[in-house]
Amino acid sequence: MTDLKIFDRMESEVRGYIRSFPVVFKKARGSVLEDEHGREYVDFFSGAGTLNYGHNNPVLKSRLIEYLNTDGLVHGLDMATSAKKQFLETVDRLLLKPRNWNYKLQFTGPTGTNAVEAALKLARKVKGRQNIISFTHGFHGVSMGSLATTANAKFRNAAGLALNSTSFIPYDGYFGPDVNTMAYLERMLEDPSSGLDHPAAVIVETVQGEGGVNVATQRWLRELQRLCREHDMLLIVDDIQVGCGRTGTFFSFEQAGIQPDIITLSKSLSGFGLPMSLVLFKPELDTWKPGEHSGTFRGNNLAFVTASQALESYWSDAQFTQQIQKKEQLVRDWLENIVQSFPQAGLSVRGRGLIQGLVTTPGEGLANRIAAKAFEQGLVIETSGSHDEVLKVLPALTIEPEQLTRGLHVIEASLAQCLAERGHKARVVKIGGAR
């Protein structure tokens, strides 16, 4: 029996994921977690997108241990350190130069919301305007500045202060595939009586991770960039959850061929689960005065070490992208198969790369029930969306194919059980050779 009494007694009611996964985890390697009783779980959650290269990735771990054993700096504020120097050189060589990009790097406090705060503050400073455009279902963090651009009422209602200076615009597909929400934004921007204050910037996720695995089309993203250029607004892509390879390429917007003015990265940037965040922006935006935006933990040197190694190990050629694409196909086929096998359940699939959502009908609670049953069968998986209606498949990009298949089997079996409880049976279908 799992004993969670100390957590119940001492830890605030604010705790969240422990409620979905009520065991005490003790160890983790690759895509497998182990609890205190030695029970194993396949991880389809990856620390909400923080463990793209798996838990305790052996190559990153040995670099880290070697660095610690030689007394490399752990903390360094924003002083120059060898670890940071190497990280800067690696970003330049593996990310910027090959794409012919020119960005300045700002290291912020270690969490994603710290990067978003800095990005928004810089955009407002550069443009001398307050308003920011964000999108329905967007999630950018829960500190006050970021929270103002986060859409979900659950988080907004906890703010305790007015959340100002953000206008929400419908995201791609908000009214279904036939309504072009960019045309709506364009009209709002062109009409001086639309009520929209001229924004300093637009902040957008190319795939909304927390908002329900909503995928923006490449065309919509290109239109957004065009509008930003035409209306003198900065384009901020928040690549915190779906960057670092999640969609197949290192940056999630590469396939769209756009070049944001500002990019935020965090989560899987260190590659090892160590906190680290980064803002990249076009050099001409660098209007910061020395020390004007600060933070004690801007120099997590352990994270610099593993981040450099992760870039070397996975992003020095196109092989990793090809591996991700293969796994994407497998997951996609499997989920499509599930959708067709259970037609009465009214399911659908959406996603890009290794963030894929099995979409259920809002209000039924089906996705949460599947996740709970899956956990009983040894799979860690979460839901997202306004009504937790989307089962979010978010495995490590490095997951072994057998583990991927094992997890997908569990999803299917869990869904079948949930539906059987409602008296529904599966129809056997086979798509794309997934099984």
Ligand code: PLP
């Ligand atoms: N932006 C996006 C797109 C995210 O998905 C998240 C977290 O899920 C954040 C920002 C906030 O990151 P953090 O929780 O590290 O503050």
